[in-house]
Amino acid sequence: MRSGAAQGHVGYFHEAAFYGSDDDFRSVVVPFLDGGVAAGEPVVVACHAANERLIRDAVADPSAIVFLHGDEHYERPTEAILALRKLFAEYAGAPQIRVMGDVPHPGVGASWDWWARYEVSITEVFAEVPVWGLCPYDLRTAPPRVVADVLSAHPHVVAPDGAHVPNESYRSSWTWPEVPPTGLEADPPLVELVDPAPAEARRAVTAACAGARLSRDEVDDIVYAASEAVTNAQCHGVPPVRVRVWAGPTSVLVAVTDRGEGPRSPVAGLVPTDLTTTAGVGLWLTHRTCREVLMGRDAEGYTIRLTVGA
Numbered sequence: 001m002r003s004g005a006a007q008g009h010v011g012y013f014h015e016a017a018f019y020g021s022d023d024d025f026r027s028v029v030v031p032f033l034d035g036g037v038a039a040g041e042p043v044v045v046a047c048h049a050a051n052e053r054l055i056r057d058a059v060a061d062p063s064a065i066v067f068l069h070g071d072e073h074y075e076r077p078t079e080a081i082l083a084l085r086k087l088f089a090e091y092a093g094a095p096q097i098r099v100m101g102d103v104p105h106p107g108v109g110a111s112w113d114w115w116a117r118y119e120v121s122i123t124e125v126f127a128e129v130p131v132w133g134l135c136p137y138d139l140r141t142a143p144p145r146v147v148a149d150v151l152s153a154h155p156h157v158v159a160p161d162g163a164h165v166p167n168e169s170y171r172s173s174w175t176w177p178e179v180p181p182t183g184l185e186a187d188p189p190l191v192e193l194v195d196p197a198p199a200e201a202r203r204a205v206t207a208a209c210a211g212a213r214l215s216r217d218e219v220d221d222i223v224y225a226a227s228e229a230v231t232n233a234q235c236h237g238v239p240p241v242r243v244r245v246w247a248g249p250t251s252v253l254v255a256v257t258d259r260g261e262g263p264r265s266p267v268a269g270l271v272p273t274d275l276t277t278t279a280g281v282g283l284w285l286t287h288r289t290c291r292e293v294l295m296g297r298d299a300e301g302y303t304i305r306l307t308v309g310a
Contacts, residue, residue: 002096003039004032005156005164006132014123015164016154017136018147025051025136026058028158029100032134036098037064042091044068047102077118077270078287081125088129100134107141112149113179113294114287117266119153120174124267134158176262179296182305184253189244195234198227201243205254208245212252218308221289222252225306228282229256236260237302251291251309262295262302269293 006013019025033055036043045055046068056062068083084099091097103119104110119135137150151157151169159165190211191204205226209219226243233241237258246253263269269283286306287293294305 002130002132003041004035004132006096006130009132011128011130012123012126013132013156014154015132015134015156015158016150016167017134017158018139018142019136020139022054025138026054027162028136029055029134030058031162032098032100032132033065034060036096036132037061039096042066042094042097044087044097044099045101047100048108051102076288077114078284080118081122081270084126088126088131095130097129097131098134099131100136103135103137105137105142105146107138107143107146111292111294112146113177113296114270114292116146116149116153116177117295118270119150121265121267121270123155124265125271174266176295176297176302178298179294179303179305182253182294182307184246184248184251185255187246189246189255191243191245193243194240196230196241196243198230198234201230202227204243205245205252208247209252212247212309213250214252214309218252222254222306222308225286225290225293225308226254226256228286229254229304229306232283233258233260237262248309251307254306255303256306257301257303259301262297262304269295 001007002009005015017028019028033043033045037060043064044066045052047055052067059065088097104115105112122133135150135154137147139147142150151167152171154167155170157165157167190208193201193204196204202223205223206219209222230241230243233256237260239258242257244255269287272281272284290306290308292305292307296303
């Protein structure tokens with residue numbers, strides 16, 4: 001029997017909360033954690049150090065809570081999902097698992113786009129696991145765009161009075177957002193190719209990397225990612241396929257655009273799949289190795305932007 005607001009719910013009970021002070025944070029999080037401990041449920045926290053200190057000082061029994069190091073497990077959405085899958089497998093058979101986690105965003109210096117997809121996708125990824133996941137966001141640091149995306153991604157929300165209610169702003173449908181150009185794209189690309197073979201794209205990206213201070217692994221990662229993106233665009237997209245490459249002193253960006261709609265699900269790249277022979281595992285590996293992967297649509301079609309370096 002599941003406890004609390006998730007009682008009777010099947011699968012992932014995905015809930016957002018917003019706070020504007022340390023006291024607000026404690027008032028939302030502590031009852032959630034203490035309630036799970038009292039119910040005998042596994043209770044897990046993955047947050048940055050300041051919030052962890054607030055929690056440890058306020059909960060009834062911090063020793064009953066599993067604290068993960070947020071920086072270690074949440075560097076990338078792919079790593080977060082892998083860590084959660086391993087964790088949930090350890091608690092197989094539990095009636096409910098409570099997880100509270102900080103999600104990175106630009107207000108704390110992280111890229112948001114793939115974390116926004118993570119928030120949209122997590123309900124589907126763990127649809128068969130009895131988890132109550134609470135995602136609290138600090139209104140002092142979360143930009144308005146992040147708040148809007150969070151509201152659209154969570155079926156449930158904690159109201160200002162502490163009540164757990166259905167989220168009227170939740171959207172069950174999803175479309176690729178328009179991703180604004182990155183800083184490197186302010187200048188003309190070093191390379192622009194139309195309908196290149198993957199081998200031609202690999203050679204062009206390798207040449208562009210020569211002007212940037214990258215490690216050997218970073219060069220290998222961006223060359224592989226570019227090749228995968230071109231192959232996927234040719235197999236699943238709509239021609240023409242356009243490849244552009246920018247290089248800064250310490251980073252390289254590759255943008256691959258086709259006229260198609262892009263993958264049908266925001267989960268694409270966040271988990272491995274064998275549903276196709278060309279996409280799936282390759283895109284997932286790209287998400288695990290590139291510093292940033294941005295995916296979106298605009299008037300030109302679907303674009304994936306791949307970045308490595310500092």
